[in-house]
Amino acid sequence: MATSEKKILSKAAGSSSTGTSASSVMTRTEAEAMYSKLLDSLLSAMETLETAVQAAPNTKLDIKTAVKSMGVNIRDFTGLAKKLGMARNPDATELRVKQLQLQQAQQHSETLKLLGEIKAEQALLHEAGLVEVEALRQEVSDIRTVQDHSGGNGADGGSWVEVAKRKGKNQNQKPEANKTVKPTTTRQRARGRPxxxxxxxxxxxxxxxxxxxxxxxxxxxxxxxxxxxxxxxxxxxxxxxxxxxxxxxxxxxxxxxxxxxxxxxxxxQQRALVEILDLDEWTNTDEVSQAVANAVSIGQNTIKVVSLRKRFGGSQLVLVSLPQEATRRLVNAGRLRIGMVSCRVRTADRKIRCFRCLTFGHTADKCESPDRTECCRRCGETGHKASSCFSAEQARWILSLGWSDGGSMHTLMIRDLQINVGVCRASQDLALATANAKEADVLIISEQHRNRGEDSGWYPDASSRAAIAVVSDIAVDKIGPPSPGFRWLEIKGYRLYSCYISPNVRFPEFEAFLSGLEVSIRGATGPVVIVGDFNSKSPEWGSPIEDRRGRFLADLLAALGLAVCNEGNEPTFVRGASKSHLDLTLASQAS
Missing domain, CATH: 3.30.70.1710 (BMC (bacterial microcompartment) domain)
Structure with a gap:
């Protein structure tokens, strides 16, 4: 008995090893067939073993029971393998193959049918297009024939040809029930006065x-x-x-x-102001009038050159008053060539000015300030008007900081001081002493040595690198919060800023600083004056070179309508041969 068991097991093992070695070169179908064949052989050998064991008279009962149990397990294993698809079922496989072939045949037939329909539709469309083109040609030919007979004018007795639309509206078309029409909001255009x-x-x-x-x-x-x-x-x-x-x-x-x-x-006539920038330093008002007249095709007698003033880097800016229609054409052009320069053109921001107190931001009917109608708007003196003013030195403090409430000569409201003395303690003490000697009201400081308390009139920013010091008994109307890089106070209706940004910060931090400053400036209700060290270079404030910071800051100044108050190309810091133009004084045009 033991000998027969060894033979059967070795045969099965040999068959299994053969199948395993051959599987590397067999196809899946051949492997499935071999797998099914081995299972059938195993079942047959198991049945032979069970018969021999049961028939042997001298075999122990436990051996018979074990062989019988093993036979049951092998049969169950074979049945599960066939159900799971591990063993090949010839009938099920052939049925599945036939089903797939039938589906592919149906899909191919449907595809051919659709292709035929598409080709037929394309042919119909092409034929319809040719018919429409031929009909249009015939209509044009008929119209030309009628025009030739009537001399080109239907009113001279010739006959007219009624031309119908090519495609009429489908009268049987039902309106879409679920289609919702969005209401269109039309923006009314402002009507200009004639x-x-x-x-x-x-x-x-x-x-x-x-x-x-x-x-x-x-x-x-x-x-x-x-x-x-x-x-x-x-x-x-x-x-x-x-x-x-x-x-x-x-x-x-x-x-x-x-x-x-x-x-x-x-x-x-309705007129508007136009700013023309980038003029060279040799341009005069006659050249401007001639260039504008040629550009918009109007007479020079309708053009009024309001002002022609110097800017930085040897350039000039001219303010021209034109009729509104001419202004629109000139601004839409974007540029105007004057001399050899293609100059930028933009609409000027007209400021509201009170002709009673001569300040900006309100009109005379709402004015509560002193009456200055007898004062010159150029120099602030009485006895003459701006048209006949010959003052060599304009009162720029009056222009930027306004008047006080008393006195025949209308003394200044605010006296501020900006100096460059260094960062050490002695420099700070020198700045305070200079402010006292100059009788200044406000001292604007960047890179201070040490802060004092706000109860003593010292207002630093969040980084303690900029501060505003009130060094007199002038009243402070409003105190701004300490922000990164700047701090502001409102005094006599003016918002004063002290700013500082380090040259070592990265550009995103510089952008964030200017963004916060822009938000604060736009929130101001009155004129603003900004003083500080921006560590930026641009020809707009006299620097011979321009960096990325300078371009960004110059764009911001243009967007906010701020004017640079630095004196020409004069440097703000000099040490030996080193010069810089980093300290800026800025003011809104309403200041």
Whole structure:
């Protein structure tokens, strides 16, 4: 018995090893067949073993029981293998293959059918397009034939051809029920006032003069350009006119002739201010007027050069007043060539100014400041006006810091001091002593040696590298919070800033500093003055070179409308042969 068991086991092992070695070169189908064959052989050998063991009279009962149990396990294992697909089931495999082949055949048939339908539709579309093109050609040919017979004008007795639309709207088309139409919000365009002609006359003479002008003007000259006539608030006759500048002047001349030489007639037009930058230092006002007139095709008599002032690096800036339509055309062009320079053009930011106290930010009807109507807007003195002012030194302190509330000469409201003396303790003491000697009210400091308490009038920033020191008994209206790189105070309606940013910080930190400063400046309700060490280089404030920081800061100043108050190209720090232009004084144009 033992001998027969060894033979059977060795045979099975040999078959298994053969199958394993051959599996590396067999296909999956061959391996499945071999696997199924080995299982069948194993079942057959097991049945033979069970029969021999049960038939042997001298075999122990426990051996018979073990062999029987092993046979049951092997049969169960074979059944599970077939159910799980580990053993090849010829009938199931062939059925699955047939099903896949049938599905592929159906998909191929459907694909061929769809391709046929697509080709047929393309052919129909192509044929329809050719028919439409031929119909259009025929219509054009008919129209040309009619025009040739009628001499090109249907009103001369020729017949007209009715041309129908190529594709009419489908009348049977049902509206989409679920389609929601979004409401469109149309932004109304601001309506500009038309140009007008004002005839100055008293209220009692108005009716007679109006009738005289209506009956005396030449209708051939005025034409359809007059769009309205009414009495102005001042009592005169206001004639609203449309058209270009030359036509308006022609109407004004005709109204002047009809009204008589004793009546004053003038043109009224909406005008706007334009800033022209980057002019070279040799440009004069005549060149500017000529260039603007050529660019927008208007007469030089309608152009008013308000101011031509020096800027940094030898350049100039000119402020020009133009009619609104000419301003729009010039600004849309973006640049204007004056001399050899293609200059930038932009709309000037018109500031609201009170003509009672001569300060900015409000109008005369809301003014609560002292009456300065008798003062010169240029120098602040009384006895003359700005048009006849010959003061060699403008009162720039008045321009930037305003007047006080008393005194015939209107003394200054704030006296501030900015000096460069170093960082040590002796330098700080020297700065305080200089402020006392100059009778300054405010001392703006960067890189101070040591901070004092706010109860003593010392207001540092969050990094203790910039501070504002109030060194007199002047009242502080509002105290700003300490921020990284800057601190501000509001005194007499002006917001004063002290700033410092280290040259060693990275550019993202520099951007964050300027972003915080921009938010603070935009939140100011009045004029601002910014003083500090920005460690940035740009020709805008006299530096011979420009770095990345300088470009970023210059763009911010332009966006905020801030003016650089440094004196020309003078350096703010000199030590031997070393010079720098890093300390800046900035002010809003309303200051």
């Amino acid at each position: 140009s007008a002609i004002l005839v100055n006359v008293g209220a009692e003479e108005f009716p007679a003069l109006a009738r005289k002008i209506r009956g005396g003007v030449n209708q051939a000259i005025t034409g359809d350009s007059v769009v309205g006539m009414r009495q102005a608030k001042s009592g005169g006759l206001l004639i609203e006119v449309r058209g270009d500048i030359e036509h308006i002047e022609a109407v004004r001349a005709e109204v002047t002739r009809s009204a008589g030489p004793e009546v004053q007639v003038k043109s009224l």
